[in-house]
Amino acid sequence: MIEITNGRIYFYHTMKPELKVLDFICLSAYICPVCKKVLSAYFVGSIIPESFKEYMEQDKMKYAYEMGNTQGAQWIKMRDNSHRETCSWEVVGALSKGINNAVKSFIEIHNIKIKDHQALISAIEQEKMPGFKLVKDEIGTDMPMVIFKENELLDTKGMPFEKKWELLRDLTNTIDSVLKSIGMHN
Numbered sequence: 771m772i773e774i775t776n777g778r779i780y781f782y783h784t785m786k787p788e789l790k791v792l793d794f795i796c797l798s799a800y801i802c803p804v805c806k807k808v809l810s811a812y813f814v815g816s817i818i819p820e821s822f823k824e825y826m827e828q829d830k831m832k833y834a835y836e837m838g839n840t841q842g843a844q845w846i847k848m849r850d851n852s853h854r855e856t857c858s859w860e861v862v863g864a865l866s867k868g869i870n871n872a873v874k875s876f877i878e879i880h881n882i883k884i885k886d887h888q889a890l891i892s893a894i895e896q897e898k899m900p901g902f903k904l905v906k907d908e909i910g911t912d913m914p915m916v917i918f919k920e921n922e923l924l925d926t927k928g929m930p931f932e933k934k935w936e937l938l939r940d941l942t943n944t945i946d947s948v949l950k951s952i953g954m955h956n
């Protein structure tokens with residue numbers, strides 16, 4: 771298990787008491803608000819991949835992270851496809867690069883043609899935009915990151931199939947109409 775508490779990161783195994791609890795100063799960490807998994811962390815310490823695996827209680831988590839060292843500290847990052855296997859929300863853009871960058875890569879990936887990027891950025895920033903959630907740095911030093919789930923963008927319950935299809939087929943239109951409906955459109 772990986773746990774972030776009071777500015778520290780802990781690695782432990784609830785079923786293996788012989789495994790020493792590792793405890794390091796945490797410099798930055800992001801936890802998915804939906805699946806509660808640690809998406810990334812940066813800490814003062816060192817754990818090698820072989821020993822990292824020992825602390826993962828679920829087999830599929832043993833290989834779910836990439837890791838490395840930068841400036842004397844270590845980082846771990848959950849692979850996007852590993853997160854996708856366990857969570858219905860996806861990370862948008864690069865971690866810890868802020869909302870502007872997340873929106874920029876979202877627009878590129880989904881080929882969105884909205885004119886007013888700022889409206890979408892503000893709506894996400896103010897946590898008013900359905901389908902998008904902010905993930906803040908647990909330590910409060912780095913910029914927030916963004917996760918996205920297309921099905922949450924608009925409430926399609928009870929909507930006729932044709933209407934639903936028409937909306938989801940055209941993400942640009944959908945985002946425009948959601949921005950209008952929450953009063954964020956100029």
Ligand SMILES: [Zn+2]
Pocket residue numbers: 802803804805806807853856857858859
């Ligand atoms: Zn998640």
